[in-house]
Amino acid sequence: MKRLFEQSEVTAYRKLQRKYIIVWITSCTVALALLIVAVVLWKQLGRVAAQTIATICTAVIGCVSVYLPQVMALNRKKIDFVQKMLLKECKTVHLNNLSVAKETTTYDGLQFYEVLASEDDGEHMYYLFPQKHLEENTTKLYIVEKYICGSEAENNE
């Protein structure tokens, strides 16, 4: 069985999460400090310069606070997903044939490749996490709910 997920991925996503938090806090702190300086020293800087700095800093704080929480929420979902793939027990599925979609589709907030698997009892749809690959001669899939967590190819047997 070739496992598609590893514990190191969770660690990498967690590191990324910390990086996002640091970027968020740093950019907000710097922008807030500049904004305060602009407001306090508006007479020295001139009204136009101070107002422009304050506007840009507020926009930066606002935009970062709109964008980064969403990126972090997505990253959190990825962590939870990979952890689920590592911890939950896999179900084995025997394949006759499979085809992987070229474009990703969003399912439950995350993006996946749709995998159409032909089995003895008919066709079933599974979801493959991006950056994971299935070999053409895959004969077995390991499934958690509808998500692929591992595979087995003919030449691996």
Added chain:
Amino acid sequence: MNKNIFSYSVKWFLIVILVSIFLWAFLFDAISRPKDTETVSLFLTAEASDSTKLRERLTLDGVTSSITTAAESSTYYSVQFTTTALISSDLIVMNTEKMPETHAEMQFAPLTNDLLEKYGIDATDFKFVTSEEIPYAIVVFDKEHDINLFDGLARFDEAKTYCIAVNVTRPNAAPFSTANKTTDNTFVALTKLLSK
């Protein structure tokens, strides 16, 4: 950059940027507007004036000056004098005849010797307009007595006499001001205006 998140964020980016532009435009308009105590205003009843020279005389450190000149007419005195001049200006140059006969203290600061001494004005150099025997204004133009303290600054109607008084309803006439948080900028400006 995640495409879905970015496209979702775009409208919020625009809203945030527009809100910050409007927010700071309003806030800076409020914080950069000169306060009442940061402006000394002069209402001048005269036929003509040199506002540049007058402003040079009036300007104090950190305080801007504003000058309004209006020629005397029946219309102006019946309507504008009570609204524009008496209510909104710190220093008022008016026809001497307009000094109230009673209760002048409700409108003008008493220009006593002690007060004038405090600001370096020698009372003996000036002629005063009194109300109930208290001086409330200094004569600035009197053709008959050869007084013209605004020589080169303003031209008056030679048939009349004019005086300058300090408005107590404004916040620059401490300790007589009836407004809150007062300064004595009007007296300092008066001293500068009368100095040669």
